[in-house]
Amino acid sequence: xxxxxxxxxxxxxxxxxxxxxxxxxxxxxxxxxxxxxxxxxxxxxxxxxxxxxxxxxxxxxxxxxxxxxxxxxxxxxxxxxxxxxxxxxxxxxxxxxxxxxxx
Numbered sequence: 001x002x003x004x005x006x007x008x009x010x011x012x013x014x015x016x017x018x019x020x021x022x023x024x025x026x027x028x029x030x031x032x033x034x035x036x037x038x039x040x041x042x043x044x045x046x047x048x049x050x051x052x053x054x055x056x057x058x059x060x061x062x063x064x065x066x067x068x069x070x071x072x073x074x075x076x077x078x079x080x081x082x083x084x085x086x087x088x089x090x091x092x093x094x095x096x097x098x099x100x101x102x103x
Contacts, residue, residue, distance in 0.1 A: 002079045008068040017069075024070040031066045035059040 012018055019027070038059045043050040071078040089099040 004064070005068045005071060005078050008065060009072045012069060012072065019069075019073065021070065021073050024066065024073050028063070028066040028070055031059070031063040035063050 035056075038056050039050060040046070042053055042056060068078060071081070092099050092101075
């Protein structure tokens with residue numbers, strides 16, 4: 001388990017912020033929507049080049065918190081899950097020169 005995942009686990013425990021996996025998944029989707037909205041607003045809905053800003057970083061942090069909370073609530077070591085995904089992508093790149101799951 002990465003340090004950030006442990007930090008989130010302790011934070012949720014200390015502040016009684018445990019939720020079931022369904023609620024965490026919905027929260028994660030909500031945070032992704034807020035991040036997407038920030039991207040659109042920061043780029044004038046695609047009419048200008050996106051620039052990183054404090055609000056973007058805040059929304060990205062919220063998304064990360066929600067993802068790590070979901071991993072904790074479902075007993076997933078996020079570092080192990082990430083490493084498994086990276087290994088899968090490496091195999092795809094070697095096999096078809098592309099990390100995507102499509103044919």
